[in-house]
Amino acid sequence: MEITADPDALGFVPERLSYIPGYLKDKYIKSGKLKNFQLTIGRGDDVALFAQAGVARDDGTPIAADTLYRIASMTKPITSIAFMQLVERGLVALDDPVHRFLPEFSDVGVYKGGGGAVPFLTRAPDASMRMIDLMRHTSGLTYGFQNRSNIDLAYREQKIENWHGSHDLDSYVAALAALPLEFSPGEAWNYSVSTDVVGAVVQRVSGQKLDAYFAEHILRPLGMKDTFFTVPKKKLDRFGDCWTWNPKAPVLTDRAENSLWGKKPKLLSGGGGLVSTSADYLRFCRMLLGRGTLGDVRIVGRKTIELMTRNHLPGGGDLTKHSRALFSEAQNAGTGFGLGFAITDDVAKTMIPGSQGEYYWGGMYSTAFFVDPAEDLTMVFMSQLQPSNIYPIRRELKTLIYSALR
Template sequence: MSALKIEADPAEVGLDAERLGRIDRHFARYVDEGKLAGWSVAVARRGRVAHLAHHGLRDIEAALPVEDDTIWRIYSMTKPVTSVAALMLWEEGALELTDPVAKYIPAFADTRVYRSGSAVNPGTVAAVEPMRVWHLLTHTSGLTYGFHHAHSVDEMYRGKGHEFGPPRGQDLATACDTWAGLPLLFQPGTEWNYGVSTDVLGRVVEVASGMSLAEFFAARILGPLGMTDTGFHVTDTDRLATLYGPGLRRNRALGDAITEEPTYLSGGGGLASTLHDYHRFAQMLARGGELDGVRLLGPRTLAYATRNHLPAGADLETFGRPLFSESVFAGVGFGLGFSVAVDPVPGRQLHGQGEYGWGGLASTTFHVDPVEELTVVFMTQLVPSSTYPIRSQLRVLVSSAVTA
C-alpha cells in the first residue's frame, strides 16, 4: 500500500494556498451536514502534489476515519482505464478503431436497431453499418444501460437481468452476447448515449490481447504504474470505504459486490482504487502517456484520444440523449474514453480549455487540465453521483486557486 504526500508548496506551482483551503472547508460542511460520510482529494500542478486532504469517516457505523490508504469503489472511473487498454492495443496493431466489433464478438454481426413498439414486441431495422471499436470508445454504439428507465430498449436490458450489472454468475462474454441479441437504441454513430459500450470494449480487449481484462490491467497498466491497490476484487476490507446512498443509508446491495471474487469483469465500472493509485493514473495521462519511465501510450495517441470526437464538434447537449451520465452535457464533447471540455460558457462550468476526465457512480471524479497542467482526483462513496453538484463545485474551487 502507498500513500500520497505533498510535493510542492502551492505558491511554487502557481496556486493559492488559502484558496485551495476552500476545498477542505466546503466539503467538510458536506460531512458536517450529513451529506457525505468522508472524502479525499488531491490536486497536483506541473506534476507535483500541492494540495492533499482527507476528511470524515470511511465507515460511519464503525467510526473509522478516512485515511491515506482508504480503498474506494470508482465505478465508471474504470472506463478511462479500459479505454487506455484499447488504445494501447491500437498502438500495437492488435486492433483498429474502425474494426467491426463482430470481429472480436461474433454475436454483434447481425445487430438490429429499435424503430418502434414496446419492450415485449419491438419493431426493428437492420443496422446501416456495423458497430465499430470507435463507437464503443465514444459511446455512439447504440448500447444503453438498464438503469436509465427511459426507453423500451432499457426495459429489455432489465428484462434480461441487466440493470446495474449482469445477473449473478454471468461472465463478460455471456453478457456481451446477451446485449448483441437486443436492439440498439439508434444506428451506430448517429447519437451519443451512456451505456455498456465500455464493458463491451473490455471484452474486445480480452479477445484482442488473449488475456482476461484483470490480467491485462495487472500486467500492462496497474503493475507498471505501481497501482498496487487497484483491482476488481477487494480482500483488505478493513480499508474499504462503506458505500452510502442519500441520507447516508448504507447500500449493501451494491457495496458488497466488490468484496466477492468477480465472475464478471466490468470494464465500465468494476474497479476499486485508492487516491494514490488513481492520482498516478491521472499523472500518466497528464504527462502524455508516461510516468516514472513507464510509457503506456505515445503522446500523439493521447492527444488524439482527448480531442472531441463527436461529429462536427458537437457537444453532448446537441448530440447526446438527455439522460444521466457522469458529466454535464452543455459545452462538453467526448473523446476516446473521456469527456472533453469544448466551451465552458453553455454549461456555466469553469472548465479549462480541453480539460478531460470522468467520474463514477459513487460521486468520485477526476480531471486533467492540459493547459494549466492540473490534475484533480476526488474520492467519496455516495450513490448516485447526481445527488449533489460535487463535480462542478470542485472544478470552481480548484480553478479559482490558479493564480499564475
C-alpha cells in the same frame, strides 16, 4: 498521501487553496450530506493539496489516506487506455467494425417497435457499429438504469448487468447482441455499457482475461498496487462502506465487510468494476498528464493521448446536440466526448472555469477526476454516495480549484 511542494511555488494562492477543505467539511460532512471525502490536487508531478474528512465505515472507522473506494465509471478511462494499447500494436483499429472481433454483433438490429410482452421489431442499422462508437458512446447500446426505453427495460429484466449473475464477458456480449440497439451507430450519444463491450474486445484480442491484462499492462507498470476488481482479503480492512442518498440522511447500502467487491465477479466490468485509492488514481492521472508516461514507464504514446483527448462526436458537436441519455457524468453544453473521457470544448458554454482541452469523468458513487494539460493540473475526488448527481460538488470543486490559481 503527502503534499510534496509549497502550493505558492506551484502557482496557487495558498489562502484560496486552503479554503477548499473547510468548504467541503462545512457543506458536506458537518451537514451529513456526505459521510466522507478525499481531495487530491496535483500540479505536474507534485501534490499541492491533499485533504480528507469523515468516516470510512458506518461504525465510525475514520477515513484514511489508503482507504479503498469503488470508483465505478472511473474504470472506463483505464479500459479505454487498454484498448488503445492494442491499437498501437496494430491488433485492432478504431474504424474496425465491432463484429470483426465480436461476431455476436453481426446481425444486431435497431429498435423499430415492441418490447415487454410484445416481441421486438427491428430494422437493419444505417451503419455498422465501429470500435470508435464503443469508445465515444455512439454505439446505440444503453444502460438498464436509464429507465427511458423498452430496451433498457429488457436489460433490467434479463439482469444483463449483474456482475455476480450468470454472465461472463462472452455470454454478456451474446445477451446484449440479442437485443436491439436504441439507434443506428454514430447517430447519437447515449451513456451505455459500451465500455464493458470494449473490455470484451480487449479480452478477445489480447487473449488475456481483462483483470490479468490490466494488471500486466497498466496497473503494475504504474505502481497502482491498490486497484483491482476484487478487494483482497488482506486489504478488506481498508475498504470503505457505501451509502445511498436519502432526503433525511444517507442510507448504508453496501457494507465493506460483506461487500460483493470482496468476491471475484463472474463478469469483469470494464465500464465500472474497479476499486482504487486516491494515490493510485492520481498515478493514472499523472500518466495521462505526462502524455502516456509516468517516470520511466510508457503506457501509450503521446500521439495516442492527443487522439483520445480530442472531441470525437460527429461533426464536432457537443452533448447538448447529441445526447439521448437521462443520466450522464458530464455537463452537456460545451462538452464533447473523446475516446474514454468527456472533453471541455468550449469553456464559455460550460459556464464553469476551466481550460479548452481539459478532460474528465466520474463514477456513480460520487468519485471524479480531471486532467488539464494547459494548466499542468490534476484532481482526484473520492467519496461513496450514490447517485452522483444529487449535489453540484463537481462544479463547485472546479470553481474553487481554478479560482485558487495565480
